[in-house]
Amino acid sequence: MSEDKNLISIRDLHLYYGKVEALKGVTMDFRKNEITAVIGPSGCGKSTLLKTINRLNDLVPDVTVTGTVKLNGKDIYAPSMNAVDLRKEVGMLFQQPNPFPFSIYDNVTYGLRISGEKDKAVLDEAVERSLQQAAIWDELKDRLHDNALSVSGGQQQRICIARVLATQPKVILMDEPTSALDPISSDKIERTMLKLKEDYTIVIVTRNMQQASRLSDRTAFFLGGKLIEYGKTKDIFMQPEHKETEDYISGRFG
Numbered sequence: 001m002s003e004d005k006n007l008i009s010i011r012d013l014h015l016y017y018g019k020v021e022a023l024k025g026v027t028m029d030f031r032k033n034e035i036t037a038v039i040g041p042s043g044c045g046k047s048t049l050l051k052t053i054n055r056l057n058d059l060v061p062d063v064t065v066t067g068t069v070k071l072n073g074k075d076i077y078a079p080s081m082n083a084v085d086l087r088k089e090v091g092m093l094f095q096q097p098n099p100f101p102f103s104i105y106d107n108v109t110y111g112l113r114i115s116g117e118k119d120k121a122v123l124d125e126a127v128e129r130s131l132q133q134a135a136i137w138d139e140l141k142d143r144l145h146d147n148a149l150s151v152s153g154g155q156q157q158r159i160c161i162a163r164v165l166a167t168q169p170k171v172i173l174m175d176e177p178t179s180a181l182d183p184i185s186s187d188k189i190e191r192t193m194l195k196l197k198e199d200y201t202i203v204i205v206t207r208n209m210q211q212a213s214r215l216s217d218r219t220a221f222f223l224g225g226k227l228i229e230y231g232k233t234k235d236i237f238m239q240p241e242h243k244e245t246e247d248y249i250s251g252r253f254g
């Protein structure tokens, strides 16, 4: 595997919440322009892993991280790395759509405005580009000044995708992004993700095995804070090497 295809490289990563070790020596790479699914039973460390990639765990008291996480070869835990700048490059989407209680326009431009961008032409362009990429421009272009909370849950989630895209990140982390949505909205988000991977690298945590298998290029299976098996999605689902992986994907536990 040639090194430059890997955008994110994790080496011997341990994360402790107080004395509880949630990640136990994880080593893995995430490839550019791919969708990687992270699967495993409740409490295995999926969300924790995701949050180590944009240092969201920094906000949790009493967290200790050892090992390295590199983005494009740069150690994201180095003292010189600014977590706010990092989060512009590594955006995150959560299970519950979480737009801010103000207009769609102000939601999408939020990241740019807090970085000091004031030029209306630049902001207008970012809104149209991001909503187009999130496949919701046509639905919302006449409602840009409506409150983002006044649209449906599926539309809110796509506004949140647009908000992430507006700062032109490299990576989009998604923590069960469709599990609170109806099947039609979920399907729209999945189609959007498949287009987005042409330009972005996506890591998705999902409990939905069908979603992992139809959407992702690679799948990582975690159990008890350890990476048990990682490979091409079709191999993981068709010919898993470990019995735990097979038991989990066939629904025998978790």
Ligand SMILES: Nc1ncnc2c1ncn2[C@@H]1O[C@H](COP(=O)(O)OP(=O)(O)OP(=O)(O)O)[C@@H](O)[C@H]1O
Pocket: 017, 020, 022, 040, 041, 042, 043, 044, 045, 046, 047, 048, 049, 060
């Ligand atoms: N803020 C926290 N403080 C203390 N322990 C935590 C915290 N967040 C997670 N943990 C613990 O770390 C372990 C991993 O949790 P994590 O949320 O990453 O798992 P998960 O695989 O995403 O689970 P789920 O599928 O239920 O969301 C669990 O034992 C959990 O209880």
